[in-house]
Amino acid sequence: MTDTKESSTEEPGTDPGTAAPAARQAPGEVPRPTGIGPLGWLRWGWRQLTTMRTALILLFLVALGAVPGSVLPQRGQAPEKVVAYLDEHKTLGPWLDKFSMFDVFAAPWFAAIYILLFVSLAGCVIPRAFKHYKSMRARPPAAPRNLGRLPQSQTYETDASPDDVLAEARKVLRGRRFRVDVSGGAASAEKGYLGESGNLLFHLALLALLFALGLGNLFGYRGNVLLMEGKTFANSLGLYDQFTPGRAFSGGELAPFTVTLDDFKVRYEAKGDKRGQATSFDAHIRYRATPDGKEKPWDLRINHPLKVGGAKVYLLGHGYAPKFTVRDAKGNVAFQDTVPFLEMEPRNMTSEGVIKVPDAQPDQLAFYAILWPTAVASEDGKQIVSAFPGPIRPVVTVTSFKGDIGLDTGTPQSVYKLEGVGKTLRPVKGGQKLLEPGESFKLPDGSGTITFDGLKEWTSLSVNRDPGRIPALLAAILAVLGVATSFMVRRRRVWVRASAGEGGRTVVEVGGLTLGNPTSEFDDIVTALRGPDEEPGAEPDPESGSEPGGTDPDADRPSGPATEPKE
Amino acid sequence: MSNADLANLSDKLMLTTVVMYIIALVAYAADLGFGRRRAAVAEQAEAKVLVGAAGAEATESAEAAPGVDDAPERPAVDWIRLAVLLNVLGWGAHLGVLVTRGLAANRWPWGNMYEFLTAISFAAVTAFIVVMIRYKAQFLGAFVMAAAVIALGVANIWLYDSVGPVSPALNSYWIAIHVTAAIIATGSFTVAGAATILYLVKDRAESRGKVAAGGVLSRVPSVENLDRLSMRVTMFAFPIWTAAIIMGAIWADQAWGRYWGWDPKEVWSFITWVIYAAYLHARATAGWKGRKAAILSMVAFAALMFNFFGVNYMFSGMHSYA
Numbered sequence: 071m072t073d074t075k076e077s078s079t080e081e082p083g084t085d086p087g088t089a090a091p092a093a094r095q096a097p098g099e100v101p102r103p104t105g106i107g108p109l110g111w112l113r114w115g116w117r118q119l120t121t122m123r124t125a126l127i128l129l130f131l132v133a134l135g136a137v138p139g140s141v142l143p144q145r146g147q148a149p150e151k152v153v154a155y156l157d158e159h160k161t162l163g164p165w166l167d168k169f170s171m172f173d174v175f176a177a178p179w180f181a182a183i184y185i186l187l188f189v190s191l192a193g194c195v196i197p198r199a200f201k202h203y204k205s206m207r208a209r210p211p212a213a214p215r216n217l218g219r220l221p222q223s224q225t226y227e228t229d230a231s232p233d234d235v236l237a238e239a240r241k242v243l244r245g246r247r248f249r250v251d252v253s254g255g256a257a258s259a260e261k262g263y264l265g266e267s268g269n270l271l272f273h274l275a276l277l278a279l280l281f282a283l284g285l286g287n288l289f290g291y292r293g294n295v296l297l298m299e300g301k302t303f304a305n306s307l308g309l310y311d312q313f314t315p316g317r318a319f320s321g322g323e324l325a326p327f328t329v330t331l332d333d334f335k336v337r338y339e340a341k342g343d344k345r346g347q348a349t350s351f352d353a354h355i356r357y358r359a360t361p362d363g364k365e366k367p368w369d370l371r372i373n374h375p376l377k378v379g380g381a382k383v384y385l386l387g388h389g390y391a392p393k394f395t396v397r398d399a400k401g402n403v404a405f406q407d408t409v410p411f412l413e414m415e416p417r418n419m420t421s422e423g424v425i426k427v428p429d430a431q432p433d434q435l436a437f438y439a440i441l442w443p444t445a446v447a448s449e450d451g452k453q454i455v456s457a458f459p460g461p462i463r464p465v466v467t468v469t470s471f472k473g474d475i476g477l478d479t480g481t482p483q484s485v486y487k488l489e490g491v492g493k494t495l496r497p498v499k500g501g502q503k504l505l506e507p508g509e510s511f512k513l514p515d516g517s518g519t520i521t522f523d524g525l526k527e528w529t530s531l532s533v534n535r536d537p538g539r540i541p542a543l544l545a546a547i548l549a550v551l552g553v554a555t556s557f558m559v560r561r562r563r564v565w566v567r568a569s570a571g572e573g574g575r576t577v578v579e580v581g582g583l584t585l586g587n588p589t590s591e592f593d594d595i596v597t598a599l600r601g602p603d604e605e606p607g608a609e610p611d612p613e614s615g616s617e618p619g620g621t622d623p624d625a626d627r628p629s630g631p632a633t634e635p636k637e
Numbered sequence: 638m639s640n641a642d643l644a645n646l647s648d649k650l651m652l653t654t655v656v657m658y659i660i661a662l663v664a665y666a667a668d669l670g671f672g673r674r675r676a677a678v679a680e681q682a683e684a685k686v687l688v689g690a691a692g693a694e695a696t697e698s699a700e701a702a703p704g705v706d707d708a709p710e711r712p713a714v715d716w717i718r719l720a721v722l723l724n725v726l727g728w729g730a731h732l733g734v735l736v737t738r739g740l741a742a743n744r745w746p747w748g749n750m751y752e753f754l755t756a757i758s759f760a761a762v763t764a765f766i767v768v769m770i771r772y773k774a775q776f777l778g779a780f781v782m783a784a785a786v787i788a789l790g791v792a793n794i795w796l797y798d799s800v801g802p803v804s805p806a807l808n809s810y811w812i813a814i815h816v817t818a819a820i821i822a823t824g825s826f827t828v829a830g831a832a833t834i835l836y837l838v839k840d841r842a843e844s845r846g847k848v849a850a851g852g853v854l855s856r857v858p859s860v861e862n863l864d865r866l867s868m869r870v871t872m873f874a875f876p877i878w879t880a881a882i883i884m885g886a887i888w889a890d891q892a893w894g895r896y897w898g899w900d901p902k903e904v905w906s907f908i909t910w911v912i913y914a915a916y917l918h919a920r921a922t923a924g925w926k927g928r929k930a931a932i933l934s935m936v937a938f939a940a941l942m943f944n945f946f947g948v949n950y951m952f953s954g955m956h957s958y959a
Contacts, residue, residue: 129915140904344801373809384894546883554876
């Protein structure tokens with residue numbers, strides 16, 4: 071064949087990425103309303119809201135609005151820090167609080183931004199989804215008059231009749247999974263709807279994600295509980311140390327499971343410069359899904375929560391719980407239990423706690439104690455310090471008090487603190503003593519005896535139920551798939567026109583338009599149409615922007631039909 | 638080899654990497670500054686970038702390019718070859734740093750900030766090498782090398798930590814997925830950021846008519862191609878960043894009992910994501926294209942960097958593993 075014209079130009083300024091949002095209206099295209107009445111204004115406002123410019127501004131505002139949520143302490147994450155901040159900043163603090171700066175992510179203004187953003191998104195994406203659905207079913211757009219002006223185009227002559235050429239084009243393009251329509255002496259073909267589908271899927275999945283988050287916030291709950299070795303926790307409201315229900319949560323929805331902590335073990339790095347670093351936390355528990363269900367063991371670890379009764383149980387923290395026995399002046403056992411201690415420093419787990427003995431006769435007894443899991447003398451030899459977080463050589467010192475603990479008044483008290491020291495509770499003279507496990511101390515004034523029975527541990531467990539969890543996960547997965555697809559698949563159109571030329575030959579024009587950049591697929595199609603034996607010197611020009619092996623993900627796809635040489 | 642030997646080897650390879658990157662940096666810069674290639678060669682390189690960025694690899698013309706380089710006016714020192722050679726060798730050493738570190742600690746080598754930053758700069762250099770091969774983007778070399786040298790310097794001077802076990806919260810297979818995705822995305826965003834900076838510089842110079850023929854900027858591709866390159870790399874990184882955030886949420890749900898808790902790291906990942914999303918949209922919006930979109934991309938990159946340095950050292954949160 072002779073007279074081959076090859077031309078291919080770049081489409082300036084378009085990219086695959088532009089494919090997606092380009093359908094939004096450009097700013098400035100919305101005419102300002104004049105005398106259109108309230109409905110007109112509403113329509114105008116809606117159009118404004120759904121423009122890309124508005125969406126961009128809202129996106130930026132969401133980002134900006136989130137900043138104080140990380141800079142200032144937040145009630146949802148660290149309420150105690152908010153209190154401290156308010157204490158420190160007497161004038162600024164209350165003002166910040168007025169603007170919900172300590173609850174940014176639950177603030178009305180933050181909600182206003184993201185709700186507007188999502189309305190804007192919905193207003194843009196949903197109509198587009200309908201349009202896309204229609205265009206997927208509609209015929210591919212008719213061939214433009216001048217195919218030579220398209221970013222990719224080729225012209226050649228052949229001996230086959232125009233009808234044969236078009237039939238062949240239909241076959242080749244169908245084989246490449248194009249949608250083909252032949253009319254008016256030209257074949258129109260289109261494919262790559264998946265790109266727009268992915269784009270829409272991504273945006274709709276974000277909407278779904280927002281709904282899933284809301285679902286969890288409404289119907290879920292979250293609670294924390296401290297559980298000592300040997301104790302059992304039953305899932306009921308009264309037993310939680312802290313409980314945060316969702317807005318639409320009713321207390322009767324707690325699954326009636328029980329959890330018993332048999333043993334808790336922490337492993338520490340024993341040598342090297344990471345000595346003392348915890349390497350694993352293991353809580354051996356037994357649980358029942360229902361009160362008369364079968365008891366099952368579970369190894370509760372970080373990254374290994376327990377799923378039971380629609381809720382999840384997590385291991386959050388741990389600490390020491392020494393066991394004490396206290397006898398009163400008469401020699402009766404007035405107290406025998408493990409007592410949770412709180413760490414005073416995280417490195418070596420020096421911990422403190424109090425023992426309250428309201429049943430002691432004739433005076434109530436109380437003790438303040440410090441625990442050193444691995445007691446050693448400090449460098450100057452004057453103090454005891456803990457040298458390791460693990461219980462290698464546990465020692466407690468107790469300081470004794472007697473009098474009225476104040477429990478009888480009915481005011482709730484912290485289990486970690488003594489109230490009324492120096493007032494209702496008097497220190498016992500000479501009532502300080504250092505105890506190792508198994509050792510006892512008889513108070514000098516004969517008001518009682520305390521025994522350090524041994525060391526146990528406690529864990530703090532978090533229990534939560536979030537009905538939005540799975541929907542959120544699905545939405546998130548769809549969003550990732552959607553965005554990846556929309557970036558990888560581009561819509562492509564190909565037109566083939568065959569018309570009678572001089573000397574009984576047929577002139578075939580092929581034109582290609584890809585949203586984004588030209589692809590090598592076009593050349594493959596032309597080659598398939600012309601057949602291998604009909605293309606002298608058909609090496610694609612490297613500068614033509616349509617080389618083989620490009621970045622186009624579709625370029626490597628198996629080409630549909632085998633190329634059929636034409637007669 | 639014992640673990641201590643491996644750890645030692647890792648530290649030595651780190652030194653090798655930094656030295657090679659510094660030499661590569663100098664060589665890339667020398668190539669930009671006084672590579673004696675004729676302007677025509679630079680223009681041809683530009684054409685290749687254009688073609689490469691246009692969605693295809695210009696294999697054949699790439700073969701032809703060295704031929705032009707070898708033309709009579711071959712420079713006394715072939716800076717670009719030296720640069721690429723040392724860059725690739727340094728990359729190998731860099732890989733060695735991570736592998737030996739991982740073997741010494743017997744875990745994924747991104748359990749603390751030192752390892753994380755080392756891995757991110759590795760990802761950035763890898764992304765650059767890919768972009769260089771695909772789009773002939775050697776001109777980015779000096780910038781990416783500078784970023785890598787600075788990152789490795791910071792890692793070694795301020796963040797160094799000896800080999801050790803990770804905290805139990807990190808002891809999960811998710812570290813292989815979530816952190817790796819974050820590393821790849823961050824590394825790629827860095828390369829996109831380098832291209833965007835160049836775009837802004839060249840765009841500014843062009844609008845002032847200050848692009849001297851034969852100057853550094855004339856050896857850099859046109860603003861359109863820089864813009865497009867930056868866009869392409871961002872489009873690669875953005876879905877990975879999205880996935881990294883989502884996989885982080887899944888992991889958080891496993892480890893901490895909630896998939897999203899507005900921890901400072903989560904907040905800043907979200908901010909970064911939102912601004913990159915804004916950039917991708919802005920790039921397709923009339924009135925925002927070009928310079929404004931590029932500035933958005935820079936803001937997003939700044940948020941990404943703040944997420945790494947600021948969040949870990951200024952705020953306390955659940956991601957405070959430093």
